[in-house]
Amino acid sequence: MNSKPYVREVSKTTWFLSHPRYQRYMAREVTCIFIMAYTFLLICALGSLADGPDAFQEFLNALRGPWGVLFNVAVLAATVYHSATWFNVTPQAMPIQRGEEFVPGHLIVGAHYGVWAVVSLIILVWGM
Amino acid sequence: MAKSNKPIFWGLFAAGGTVTAFVTPALVLVTLFAAMRFNMDMFTYESIHAFAGWWLGKLIIFGIILVSLWHAAHRLRVTVHDFGVRADKQVAIVVYSLAGLGTLLTLIYLLRI
Amino acid sequence: MSELQKRQIQLEVLRYNPETDTAPRYQTYSVPCLEEWVVLDALNYIKDHLDPTLSYRWSCHMAVCGSCGMMVNGEPKLACKAFIHEYQEGQIKVEPMANFPIERDLVTSVEDFITKLASVKPYLIPKEDKPVSAGEFKQTPAELKKFKQYTLCINCMLCYAACPQYALVPEFLGPAAISMAHRYNQDSRDGGRDQRQEVVASDEGVWECSFVGACSEVCPKHVDPAGALQQVKVASTIDWYKEHLMPWMKR
Numbered sequence: 001m002n003s004k005p006y007v008r009e010v011s012k013t014t015w016f017l018s019h020p021r022y023q024r025y026m027a028r029e030v031t032c033i034f035i036m037a038y039t040f041l042l043i044c045a046l047g048s049l050a051d052g053p054d055a056f057q058e059f060l061n062a063l064r065g066p067w068g069v070l071f072n073v074a075v076l077a078a079t080v081y082h083s084a085t086w087f088n089v090t091p092q093a094m095p096i097q098r099g100e101e102f103v104p105g106h107l108i109v110g111a112h113y114g115v116w117a118v119v120s121l122i123i124l125v126w127g128m
Numbered sequence: 129m130a131k132s133n134k135p136i137f138w139g140l141f142a143a144g145g146t147v148t149a150f151v152t153p154a155l156v157l158v159t160l161f162a163a164m165r166f167n168m169d170m171f172t173y174e175s176i177h178a179f180a181g182w183w184l185g186k187l188i189i190f191g192i193i194l195v196s197l198w199h200a201a202h203r204l205r206v207t208v209h210d211f212g213v214r215a216d217k218q219v220a221i222v223v224y225s226l227a228g229l230g231t232l233l234t235l236i237y238l239l240r241i
Numbered sequence: 242m243s244e245l246q247k248r249q250i251q252l253e254v255l256r257y258n259p260e261t262d263t264a265p266r267y268q269t270y271s272v273p274c275l276e277e278w279v280v281l282d283a284l285n286y287i288k289d290h291l292d293p294t295l296s297y298r299w300s301c302h303m304a305v306c307g308s309c310g311m312m313v314n315g316e317p318k319l320a321c322k323a324f325i326h327e328y329q330e331g332q333i334k335v336e337p338m339a340n341f342p343i344e345r346d347l348v349t350s351v352e353d354f355i356t357k358l359a360s361v362k363p364y365l366i367p368k369e370d371k372p373v374s375a376g377e378f379k380q381t382p383a384e385l386k387k388f389k390q391y392t393l394c395i396n397c398m399l400c401y402a403a404c405p406q407y408a409l410v411p412e413f414l415g416p417a418a419i420s421m422a423h424r425y426n427q428d429s430r431d432g433g434r435d436q437r438q439e440v441v442a443s444d445e446g447v448w449e450c451s452f453v454g455a456c457s458e459v460c461p462k463h464v465d466p467a468g469a470l471q472q473v474k475v476a477s478t479i480d481w482y483k484e485h486l487m488p489w490m491k492r
Binding site for chain 2: 012029030039043063073124
């Protein structure tokens with residue numbers, strides 16, 4: 001036991017820059033900003049829907065154009081990264097024991113990607 | 129050490145994370161197509177208004193928006209802390225108020241349709 | 242018989258003598274390493290031939306005792322499991338485990354971890370008070386499998402070195418301690434979950450975790466502490482709803 005242990009300081013603002021593992025984690029976390037923004041976009045759409053066809057057309061017009069496309073592309077990238085990172089860790093958070101063995105992780109993950117594809121198709125087909 | 133009240137927020141975060149993981153990418157594709165003026169027929173006021181007028185449609189819309197808001201809010205609370213801001217109580221109030229505002233607006237708009 | 246392959250490796254080691262130094266400093270040693278060596282072998286060479294003052298912990302040299310945790314090129318590793326041939330550049334930086342105070346050279350203070358581990362009551366608290374004469378506790382293979390993985394922890398603390406939340410919030414209970422609580426909670430013989438929840442379900446307990454997952458990535462025994470912590474969060478959340486929505490239900 002010594003009386004002078006040395007404590008190494010860690011920067012609370014730049015700690016994640018030190019390793020790709022932490023950079024990937026922060027990338028995953030900031031997807032929430034895009035999802036929050038997009039959800040408010042949906043709320044605006046809902047508001048204009050409630051106000052009638054003219055208001056809704058105004059909303060669509062505002063959505064069209066370079067900023068609207070850019071915003072949606074950015075959100076698309078963020079939300080896809082969120083989905084992938086979410087599905088990949090599901091077996092860790094919710095392991096399924098069948099009998100003695102646990103269901104292999106890749107089956108659980110694969111099932112999620114499968115459902116994702118089906119749900120996405122339904123939304124796109126319905127939307128079209 | 130008292131037991132935390134985080135579970136209430138984390139439960140919503142987890143539910144929202146799951147829902148957004150499944151539905152949000154496709155929804156973004158729909159709005160992206162609308163923004164790109166791709167396939168003009170699909171985005172008619174009538175069809176969307178009809179869906180939002182249907183009681184089940186209202187429930188689905190409310191459900192998706194509710195969990196998306198509270199998922200993003202809770203993750204934002206943690207992310208702000210990860211960026212070095214040490215004011216958790218205040219940050220929590222801000223982010224959950226934002227989610228609360230979104231929830232309220234959604235309710236109001238859905239009831240008007 | 243072929244010539245034993247040797248490669249000259251530069252080991253940049255962080256030194257700290259509390260009696261003479263105000264801050265740590267690097268010291269570089271040139272070590273002739275055999276192809277199959279691990280970093281621990283290089284450290285032992287330094288101690289035996291170059292610098293007997295170098296201090297570090299080690300014991301089994303086979304990744305079961307958990308003594309030789311350190312940062313090798315910035316990555317939490319067991320020195321006995323960090324193979325020299327993985328470091329082709331010929332320069333290896335060796336530092337004490339991150340997020341722990343440095344006692345001397347590569348030796349860190351582990352007091353915080355030990356205290357936290359003890360606080361989760363990491364021992365069987367039997368569900369039923371059964372005298373020895375009544376016979377053994379019986380357990381099916383499936384019941385054993387439910388917690389077996391979490392028994393493999395060797396308390397090497399690499400997960401604490403990797404965890405950014407432990408780095409930023411020193412009060413955090415941490416991956417290994419919470420995983421050990423989970424190991425007993427999942428054991429069919431155990432009935433102590435409520436007692437452990439006082440500590441585990443607090444703000445400084447599992448709720449400080451943000452599922453970075455670094456702990457599981459660096460764990461040399463594949464315990465998957467990140468998974469354990471998420472399972473604890475799920476169970477604690479279900480608890481919370483039960484307590485608040487159905488307070489009449491006795492657990």
